Amino acid sequence: MKNIRIIPRLDIKGPNLIKGIHTEGLRVLGNPKEFAKRYYEEGADEIIYLDTVASLYQRNLDFDLLKTVAEQISIPLTVGGGIRSIHDINNALRAGADKVAINTYAVSHPEFLAEGAKKFGSQCIVLYIEAKKIMPGKWEVYTDGGRERTGLDVIEWAKKTIDLGVGEILITSVDFDGTRKGFDTDLVSAITGFAPIPVIAHGGAGDFISVKNIITQGHADAVAISSVLHYKDYSLKDLKKYLNTENINVRAVC
């Protein structure tokens, strides 16, 4: 069995690491640089860095801030927030990103995903989906930090973007985000059920068992976690130790 990646996710607003519930009610937690460093030392397999308001206010990412975070680590770094041109992707890579996550701009310009994949390779382009449940087995794509409806069906959208050449999908359940009550397993397995590319599950990580379940039942290839790590409910090290005892392969923490 392959190694499941455990990926701390940093939500950024201005110069700060923040975290909300259902992507709202944001609280300032501190300097993203310090968190990135801690997670790198603790054995994070990658880091996700998302500017939560860049897209909403049509601003660019703060590339200088990103650079200070990237300098702390030598593991893959996925960066998102307001990416809307090849130039933006270039700037993100230059600041230390290895991949970019694209949500809002892709919804209005799906061909941008293909353009990015062609220029930088599929491995560089991560489709970011913010999903809200509208009825059992059906989810709608949201943008701008869970604020704007798109009318798009999550499953149809994921299928379309895979054809356009995205290399991974980061799926956030807006309903479960920040609640620590466990992941939306139905949502994640609806995507992993057909996706030939890796799927990163996010939104709702709670206790150890919730993480195990999204791997064994949701078939996630990777798990993105924020609140429980930021608030030190437990450490990455302890989580990985637990997953190992449950026969889930994760990279050993060195």
Add this chain to the structure above:
Amino acid sequence: MLKQKHVTIIDYGVGNLHSIVKAVGNFTEKVFVSEDPQAIESADAIILPGVGSFQSGMEGLNVRNLVPSVKKYVASGKPMLGICLGAQIMLGKGFEFGEFDGLNIIHGKVIKFPVLENNEKIPHVGWNSIYPNADKIWNDSILKNLDPLSSVYFVHSYILVPENNKNIFAKTKYGGYEFCSVIRSGNIYGCQFHPEKSGKIGLEIIKNFLELI
């Protein structure tokens, strides 16, 4: 001493060079990104990075007329490290979107992963272990001091298939399939994985490489 070694990272238009520059910069002050043949031939060590298709990689070298310089450098016996696509094009032939000639620094070919057990996904993305190929000893190599089964970061759909077993320096298993993850011929190395994204172990590999100088 290491700090003054001149390392050229070859810029041939394929992919993101920033993380490799940063990683090498931890150990030497003289790291240069260049597409200048002179900067390749005069370097103490060269790194051929790259992400993308085999064809785009060879095209990138050819349009810059860098193949002769790289071959001249290799003949000098100085250390070279290929990473990911950079390692792949060190072999003789690539079979991605057609059939293409590589640098042929090491005999062999690059082919797609076969169908894997449990329908494991391709590309192979994430951390996986490397271990020695049978009797190949890692002492005095870029893998010295590493524990066998150290984890490193992979992103690839195609694999290195050296013709001669002696060039298979390390292996990795994915989806029940064992493939070559490090090729070697003397001071020439190619890693299918990304040492520059492989945390402390990756940095150790880069340091070991620079110590070959």
